[in-house]
Amino acid sequence: MSSPGTGGVEADATGDLGRLLERRRICICVGPGGVGKTTTAAAIGLELAAGGRKVALITIDPARRLAGTLGLDELDNEPRLVDRRRLAAGGVDCRGELWAMMLDPKQTFDELVARLAPDARAREEVLGNRIYRELSSAVAGSQEFTAIAKLYELDREGEYEAIVLDTPPSRNALDFIQAPANLTNFLEGRALGALLAPTSLASRIVGRGTGAIFGILRRLTGIDLLGEVGDFFGALSGMLEGFGERAAGVAGLLRDPGTAVVLVSSAEGRPIDESIAFARELDRAGMRLTGVVVNRMHLDGGDASDPERVEAALAERLGGRLAGRVAANLRDFQVLAERDRAGAQRLGRELGDPPIVYVPGLGGEVDEIAGLARVGSYLFGAAAGGRG
C-alpha cells in the first residue's frame, strides 16, 4: 500500500505547547526512537525563540541534518547562535535568540572530569585510563548521563531563558532518569570498595577474607583488568564528592516545577505501546508529563470525501486510470487516518488524558526552517486557524 500524504489539516488538537511551556525554564523531549524527537525539540526551540526568549537547544541529532537546517557548519558541544537572518529567510520573525548545540558525550564527560579534578595529575590519570575511555564513549548510559549533565550545566550558568533537550532514543525511560544515580553508584566505587574491604559481605560469606573472591575474579578477568579498574577508582577518588553533588542536582532538576517533560510519539502501534510504558515509568519515578506530541498523524483532509464520487468526478478531467489512483490513494489515507485516530485515542486514554498535540507528517520539508516553523505552528496551536 502506498503511504499517502497528509492533506489540509483540521487538527482536533487539544494541547497547546506554547501555553504549557509559558513558565518553564526547561523542556525535555522524551520518547521511543524514530518518532521525530529531534525535529520536535528543534521546532519547540524555534517557537520559544521566536516568542522572544533566549533559547538553548541541546540536540542528539544522529542524522546530522539539523546543523544544515540551522545554517551552522557543524553543531558542537557549545551552543552556537543561529543567524536571525536565516530564520527570517525561512519566514520566522525571531524576537529572541536560538542557540543550538549537539551533544558530544565524550567531550562533556572530559569537561566534567577536568572541572572536578583536584589537580592536573588526577585529571590526566583519569583521562588516560582505559576503563575511563571505554566508559565515556559508546557505552550505554553515558549518552543519557551526559545529556542531563550538560542540561544541568547550562541551567546553572543561567545564560539562557529556556533550554530544550532532545534525548537519546532509549527503550527504557529509567535509563534516562536513573543515569545520574547509576553513574554515581559506579563512580563512588561501592563495588570495588566493598570487594577490597576486609569486612565486606562477600568476604564474610566466603569466610576466607577477600583473598579468595579476589583470586577467583583475578583468574576470571585477568589481573590487568582489575588493575585498571583499581587505578581508575583511585584516580577518581578526589572527584567523587563533585560527581555526587552533581547527580543530586540533576535528579532535582528533573523534578523541578520549572522543568517540562514532553513525551513524543507517533501514532503507529509499537511507538504507542512504548510510549505508554515510558509514561508509566516516568510516573513511577515521580516525574509528571507536561504534554504529549503525536507526530506523523494522518490528519483529516480526506474523511469527508467519498472515493467513488471523487473518482467519478475526476474521470473526465484526468482519465479513468489516474482518477482511479487518486481514489485509491484517498482510500489508503482514510485507513491510515482511522488507524492513527484509534492509536492516539488509546494513548490518551492510557495516559489519563494529558494535553495532546497532533502533528501531521510533513515529508522532507522539515529540513528547512520553514518546515520546522510549520511543525512549530502545530505544536503551539497556531495551525489550522488557531484551533486547539
Add this chain to the structure above:
Amino acid sequence: MTVDRLLSRRLLFVAGKGGVGRTTVAAVLGLSAAGRGLRTIVAGVGGRDELPGLFGADPKRSGGGGERELIPGLSSIAIDPQAAMEEYLRDQLPIGPVADLLSSSRTFGYLAAATPGLRELLTVGKVWELAQPARRVPGGEPYDLVVVDGPATGYGVGLLAAPRTFANVARRGPISRHAATIHASLVDRRMTGVVGVSRPDEAAVNELLETGVRLRGDLGIELCGVIVNGVGRRRFAGRDRSRLRAALADHPEPAVGRALRLAVESDERERIERAEVGRLAEGVGEDPVVLPFVTEEIDLDALIALSELLEAGGSTGHRARGDRR
C-alpha cells in the same frame, strides 16, 4: 543480496536506526530461515522481547533457559546479561557453589553492573554461545542460525566492539581469551553478518550509511545486506504530477480538492522515498531489498507475506499501476 547468501551464516545481526522495523526484519529473516529447514532462533537484546507478541504467543510466559519455540524450527530468546553471566560463571568455575556464591553476591553484582561494557560483552557472548555448533550450556541444542534483533544503531556498534575491547583491556586470563575468540567469530564473514535496515527517509538512511562506515572503519565488518522497510508503492507516474496540479488549480469542489491534494502529497513522498532508496543504494554499492509499507499491525500473516516478498527479492513497486480494486 540474495536470501540464501544472507542465511548461510550462523550469526546475523540486524542493525538500524530506532523505529525502522528491525524486529520485523529479524522475524522475517527468521521465518525464511525456518522455512528452509534451518533451526533458527531470534535473539532480542537490550531488553527487546517482541517476537513472541508478533507470533501471537503470550509475551509473559517464557520457556526453559529463556529459549522458546514459537513455531516449528523458529525460537526466540530475550538475552538477559545477568542470566548470561551466571551461565558463564557456572561454565568457568569448576565448583558449582562458588559460582552460585559469586553470582548471588551483591558485591559482584555491583562490580558487574559498574564495569563499563560488561553488559554488552555478556550479551554478545550469549548470542555467540547460541550460535556454537556444540553449545556450552548443558542440554542446549545447537542452532543453525541466530538472528540478533539488535539495539538501535549507536549501541549496536558498541555491542559488536565489546569483545575486542575486553580482549585488549584484560590482555590475559580466560576473559581475554574468550573475548578474543568471540571477536574473531564476529569479524569472520563466513560466520557472522550484519544486515542494515532503513526506512526511505533521510535520517534513517544517513544513520545506516554512517553505521556502515563505522563498522568498516572500527571493526573491518562489511554490511552483508541492506533492507529498506516501509517503502510506499509507486502509484503515480512522472507526468501525473502536472496533471494533478492542474486539476487542483481548477477550483474543484472541496471533497475532490482534498483528494487531489492528498494525491499530490503522495506523489511528492514517493519521489522522496525513491531518491532516498537510490542514495542508500549508491552509498552501500548495491541495491537494497525493498519491503512495502504496511498499514495493518504486523502479525504472523503479515510476516509470512513479507518473508515471501523477501524471498522474491523484495517489493516491485517501482512501476506505476492502476490499483483499481
